[in-house]
Amino acid sequence: MREFGYERVLDVSGAVALLGDDPDARFLGGGTNLVDLMKAGVERPTRLVDVRELPLDRIEFTPDGGLHIGATVTNSDLAAHPEVRRHFPALAQAVLAGASGQLRNMATVGGNLLQRTRCGYFTDLAKPCNKRAPGSGCPAIEGEHHNHAILGASAHCVATHPSDMAVALTAFDALVSYETADGPGELPLADFYLPVGDTPHRETALPPGALITGVTLPAAPVAAHSRYRKVRERASYAFAIGSIAAALDVRGDVVREVRLAFGAVASRPWRAGEAERVLTGGPASAEAFAAAADAELAAARPLPHNGFKVPLMRNLVVAVLTELAEEAAR
Structure with a gap:
């Protein structure tokens, strides 16, 4: 492993200043992904700036009735928080589905x-990869x-994003929310991740050197009636081959x-904006759920060996929305 420096910071401005002085440094939270990539040689930071002691570990109500989640809140604490479980159950379920307890305690x-x-x-340095080495190809x-x-x-890239939590968010x-040397900023999660396009190595819209300070969930009464469902290739913890976060408000079968x-x-x-558009104002039926899934998945362009994901996602939409509709009818 390449030698690197290590510094622990206690305030946000100090953390941001350190990365501003050293663009090859990286912020270190739980390290459950970064350290693995360092071992593989994919990430080679000159310095790790440990942000775990920053005062960003609270979950609090916002004035509009939403929740603000600090960036250093652990996944375990997020999943166990009573207000998250009550108001955003799909988020708690997504976090619990994402990793073992040991990893959630750190991440x-x-x-x-x-x-x-x-x-x-x-993750294989012997192979080309446009995300790791732009212009080298996508094998x-x-x-x-x-x-x-x-x-x-x-x-240029057909890789998938691995996060369960981000799907629910x-x-x-x-x-x-983030902090830079020029001050604070905020990005909707819809704009946070960049389209893959011809620059797959550019993954987020965060400014260089920015430190994520938190995530805010606006008040959403529909989120209390939500569910996260994950399909994986083994019963123990694994990355998804397909997953869905869904919330549904049904009144009189509409x-x-x-x-x-x-x-x-x-x-x-x-x-799945197209599926949402098709469903809103229509019947809460299995047939309508299937039609909405088909409308969303019409844009799918599967490769020779992953076409199974199209019917998989269609079935997930129908199954999860049907369950939520049946619960609403009780």
Whole structure:
């Protein structure tokens, strides 16, 4: 492993200043992804700036009745928080589905948003990868891609984003707060992750050297009636081959509001806006749910070995929305 410096910081401005002085430094939260990438040689920081002691570990109500989640809140604390479980159950379920208890105890909310793809070509330095080495190629397109993207990919990259938590946050219109040397800023999660396009190495819209300080969930009554469902290739903890965060408000068998986001199908969490549009104001029936899924998945462009994800996601939409509709009818 390459030698690197290490510094622990106690205030946000100090953390931001350190990265401003050293663009090859990296913020260290739980390290559950960064340290693995350092071991593989994918990440080679000159210095780690440990932000775990920053005062960003609270979950608090916002004036509009939403929740603000500090960036250093651990995944375990997020999933166990009573207000998260009450008002945003799909978020708690997504976090619990994401990793073992040991990893959740270390991993932080800010770090979860910034985790890198688990594509095998990205983590293998002997192989080309446009995300790791721009312009070198994407061997996954002709190679191993059974768990790669079916939506929003490009000829330059077909990797998927691995986060479960980010899928639920996308469904609930989360806002990401950050701090730079020029002051604070905020990005809707819908704009936080960049389309893969021809620059897959540029993954987020964060300014250089920015430190994520928190995530805000606006008040959303529909989110109290939500669910996260994850499909994986083994019963123990694994990355998704398809997942869905869904929330549904049904009155008199009519869909008043619906939120849908997909995971493991694109380079970023995929907000299913077309499916939401088709469903809103229509019947809460299995047939309508299937038609909405088909409308969203019409844009899918599967590769030879991952076409199974299209019916998988269709079935997930129908199953989860049907369960939520049946609960609303009780």
